[in-house]
Amino acid sequence: MYDVEAVRRDFPVLSRSINGKPNTFLDSGASAQKPQQVIDRIMEIYTREYSNVHRGSYLLSEEITSEYEAARKKVQKFLNAESEREVVFTRNATESINLVASTWGRKFLTRIDEVLISEAEHHANLVPWQMLRDEIGFELKIFKINDDGSFNWDEYRRCLGGKTKLVAVTGMSNVLGTIFPLKEMIRAAHDVGAKVLVDACQYVVHQKTDVQDLDCDFLAFSGHKTYGPTGIGVLYGKAGILAAMPPYQFGGDMVDVVTYQTTTFDEPPARFEAGTPAIVQAIGLGKALDYMQNLGMENITAHENELVDYMHSRLSEVKGAHEVGTAPGKGGVFSIAVDGIHPQDLAFILDKEGVAVRVGHHCAAPLVRRMGYESLTRASFGLYTNHVDIDRFIEALLKAKTFFAAH
């Protein structure tokens, strides 16, 4: 039995009051709160364990290096990667995607190729490919999704072809909540000889992720969305593919032999981690992944799915509220529009009621426009979200409706 109230007690910020109201935090899709276990671990490191990694010939450095590498091992287990050498630490998912674009992309993409992405991508998995296209001259193709936000096999198959070199897709839309059928999509992409990058920022938070089962070539996620610190992200890449990629940035910790005139580079993942890494953040991320796995990814999924059903039923009580993105099996992301109320105005009222949501285009402006809006109000769930959060959100919506109806 998933005890969400016990889980909530692990997150100290949730007990803080906001504008005199209980903290109703429904913006975990932007960044998640941190459990005490992660906060404590970060404190411990700075208090007793800190030094640089990979270079000191003393106890502190040995210890912290083994903790840092243990965190890599934890990511490997979290993703079920074959080896920890397939796990590269980055700053965030955006950097992970940029890393693939500027190293793999520059080396392997040519002007006669095609890169395929979906309509549902956020800017991080759109703009890097636009920039690379402008540089190399390949065609950037975008496959359509259905009006309800669901995946469209015909569209995907129509866009996939012999020229497709890379498919870069989100696992779960940060606006619509749609979960793509990744495994089948990846198989179809491999059938035409394309590599696949999964932007798993939202995906990994809400369900068990198995990169070997998915068979994806790259997968990117951010630590701050998985209840870990900011400033740490992950790029998973298949060993053979990473080994063929040139370095991303240059400096210390990624080199093999250096003379004044020439340098040879280290093997992955070190090749892609130039300079002093985000040591404490990586170890904090490891702790956060432990936290999620202790709760059990299947349990988290079941809990959130139940909340999705509850939100659907409560939202249907609010006349004039439209849910944008209603794909079957969607995850805990609700983008809504309310008749006659501008999202910005709505956000002012929700904030006064202690409800934290995100307003705007959610770093996915083309997608929000494609769905017929300029701006949306988004409530997103985390593993600590409970029924009371949803009730408060609905009550705040009703209050806003009454407030603006008077004008």
Next chain:
Amino acid sequence: MNIEELIENFEFLDGWEDKYRYIIDLGEKLPPLDVKFHTDEWKVRGCQSQVWLVPSKRPDGSLHFEGDSDAMIVKGLIAIVLMMYSDKSPAEIKAVAVDDIFAKLGLSEHLSPSRRNGLIAMTEKIRAYAGIL
């Protein structure tokens, strides 16, 4: 009404509901902006709502501003900003202590960069106009 009177009126308002109601009223009283100005040229960037600002220069050298937004509360906040800046000389515009005024109104949160409601961008644009017009 000038800004001092507005600050006085605000002191009588209890709670955010009354305050926002009053702000919305200010927005509704704002002279309507001709829709021909609802274009990218006059748009203030970096806002979660659409915000437009149109400057013009008066014969006496003072600057007149018109503004609009598609969001009600933002439009009211624009009315407050225009109350501070419109029909003033460039020197007076530069002397406006916007942070202090918003603090006195209890609206400082609306000048926070994370809100992206365009007020900061708007005041910056007004100051830029005061420098070049």
